[in-house]
Amino acid sequence: MGEPVLTRREALKAIAVAGIASAVAAPGADAQGFLATLAPEEPVDRTMQRLFGSRPILDGASVINLELPLIAEDGGNVAVSVEVKSPMTPQSYVKAIYILSDKNPRPLNAKFNLTPACGQAHIATSLRLADTGDVRAVAEMQDGALLMVKRSVRVVVAGCAA
Amino acid sequence: MSALGEVRIRVPGSIARGSVARARALVIHPNERVERKDGKWVDRKYRFVNRVVVSYAGRDIAEFDTSTSIGENPSFGFAFRATEPGPLKVTFFDTHGGRFEGAAEVKLA
Numbered sequence: 001m002g003e004p005v006l007t008r009r010e011a012l013k014a015i016a017v018a019g020i021a022s023a024v025a026a027p028g029a030d031a032q033g034f035l036a037t038l039a040p041e042e043p044v045d046r047t048m049q050r051l052f053g054s055r056p057i058l059d060g061a062s063v064i065n066l067e068l069p070l071i072a073e074d075g076g077n078v079a080v081s082v083e084v085k086s087p088m089t090p091q092s093y094v095k096a097i098y099i100l101s102d103k104n105p106r107p108l109n110a111k112f113n114l115t116p117a118c119g120q121a122h123i124a125t126s127l128r129l130a131d132t133g134d135v136r137a138v139a140e141m142q143d144g145a146l147l148m149v150k151r152s153v154r155v156v157v158a159g160c161a162a
Numbered sequence: 163m164s165a166l167g168e169v170r171i172r173v174p175g176s177i178a179r180g181s182v183a184r185a186r187a188l189v190i191h192p193n194e195r196v197e198r199k200d201g202k203w204v205d206r207k208y209r210f211v212n213r214v215v216v217s218y219a220g221r222d223i224a225e226f227d228t229s230t231s232i233g234e235n236p237s238f239g240f241a242f243r244a245t246e247p248g249p250l251k252v253t254f255f256d257t258h259g260g261r262f263e264g265a266a267e268v269k270l271a
Binding site for chain 1: 182206208218222228231232236237239243258259
């Protein structure tokens with residue numbers, strides 16, 4: 001047993017140093033998942049401002065179909081689907097669909113980037129909702145025009161701090 | 163029990179050429195939520211799916227930026243215009259460097 005054995009403390013120190021070194025080398029990829037790389041905790045109005053600035057947002061009720069349950073028994077798993085009426089041709093298509101939950105600490109749930117090859121501006125997923133409140137769908141057209149609809153969902157058991 | 167990273171894709175069995183079809187893709191993944199302890203956010207390297215890429219017949223047709231506020235075992239529905247037979251591929255990326263891919267063959271009627 002003549003070999004020096006690495007103590008736990010030394011090992012942890014070595015790992016920490018390596019961690020710092022790699023963080024310096026590739027700040028993006030390695031920091032992923034930490035709070036600093038998540039969307040900031042903020043009210044939904046600030047998120048909207050951050051995403052869309054002062055661009056006008058039109059009422060999308062006639063073109064966006066946002067489907068959500070009226071009452072979500074489990075806020076950890078709330079089915080949502082969005083369909084935007086659009087020809088989805090290179091001249092006229094939905095470039096992105098944003099889903100935001102007003103009561104979540106980080107309101108932007110997801111951004112769906114689409115192309116004309118999708119054929120239809122339809123997306124579906126399941127959300128975590130922190131509390132009873134509005135869920136919004138914002139459609140961004142290829143020319144930058146924005147359309148929005150909201151629906152209120154009553155959450156029985158919160159999906160926690162999503 | 164399913165293993166983390168297992169991807170399942172559902173497409174209609176037969177699709178008319180040129181029509182628009184809907185598919186659904188799911189990955190077995192905890193998609194960790196951000197935790198709070200004593201009223202403060204716990205800062206650690208959360209493991210969640212943050213990017214999903216959909217490709218059809220070798221071309222990327224959609225890309226999703228996702229977050230911790232998507233439920234456990236994230237699933238996504240989307241549409242695609244079935245212009246040719248070929249693989250519909252969905253790749254999920256997570257914050258721990260995970261890359262999980264699944265594919266389904268699109269058969270045209």
